[in-house]
Amino acid sequence: MDCIFCAILAGEIPSKKVYEDETAFAFLDINPFHAGHTLVIPKRHVADLTADPQALAEIAPAVTNVAGLLLGKLDAEGLNLLVNSGSVAGQEVFHLHVHLIPRYADNPGMAGLARRDPDIDLDAVYRRIAG
Numbered sequence: 001m002d003c004i005f006c007a008i009l010a011g012e013i014p015s016k017k018v019y020e021d022e023t024a025f026a027f028l029d030i031n032p033f034h035a036g037h038t039l040v041i042p043k044r045h046v047a048d049l050t051a052d053p054q055a056l057a058e059i060a061p062a063v064t065n066v067a068g069l070l071l072g073k074l075d076a077e078g079l080n081l082l083v084n085s086g087s088v089a090g091q092e093v094f095h096l097h098v099h100l101i102p103r104y105a106d107n108p109g110m111a112g113l114a115r116r117d118p119d120i121d122l123d124a125v126y127r128r129i130a131g
Contacts, residue, residue, distance in 0.1 A: 005041050005095035016126040019069060024062030028126060029099070033116050035125050036074045036102040040066055046096040049085035055096050056083075063098050073129045076102030080113055 007013045008027065015027035018038055029037040040063050046055040063081065070076055082099040084091040101113065 003045060003095050004093055005039075005097065006045055009041075009043060016122060018126070018129050019062060019066045021062055021065075024059040026062060026066045026100075028122055028129075030122065031116060032120050032122070033099075033101050033113060034103060034107070035117070035120050036070045036076060036100075036129065038066055038070060038100045040098045040100060042096055047094045048091060048096055049083050051096070056098075059096075059098065063100065066100055069129065070100060070102045074102050074125070077105055078103040 004013065008015045009025055017025065017027050019026035019040070023043055024040055025043055026038050026040040029039050040059055042055050042059050044055075046052045049056060067079055067081070070079060080099070080101040080103060082101065083097070084099075103112075107115075
């Protein structure tokens with residue numbers, strides 16, 4: 001299987017892990033929309049949201065825990081939760097993943113969601129979350 005997220009789980013590709021439990025793993029997105037943009041994935045390979053009806057429910061506690069972590073550690077004022085299912089919906093990695101995107105007052109609303117920020121210092125964000 002050629003899955004980048006499975007390779008991250010196996011430790012073959014480094015990541016900035018922010019959370020892990022028995023069913024889920026969460027790490028910073030390397031091409032974030034906003035500071036703290038995090039992906040939550042199931043530890044077992046599931047191609048997308050529709051491939052296994054139980055997969056999203058299995059990682060829901062991790063999604064909730066990571067959301068609280070991001071809001072608390074990054075002083076975010078809200079967040080967006082996003083799941084792309086299928087290539088036509090924008091899914092690029094075919095391993096189910098939930099995007100948690102912290103939101104800040106200086107860039108509110110849906111219009112501000114779709115612009116990636118190339119100037120985010122992932123190491124600095126990681127230190128704030130992990131520290």
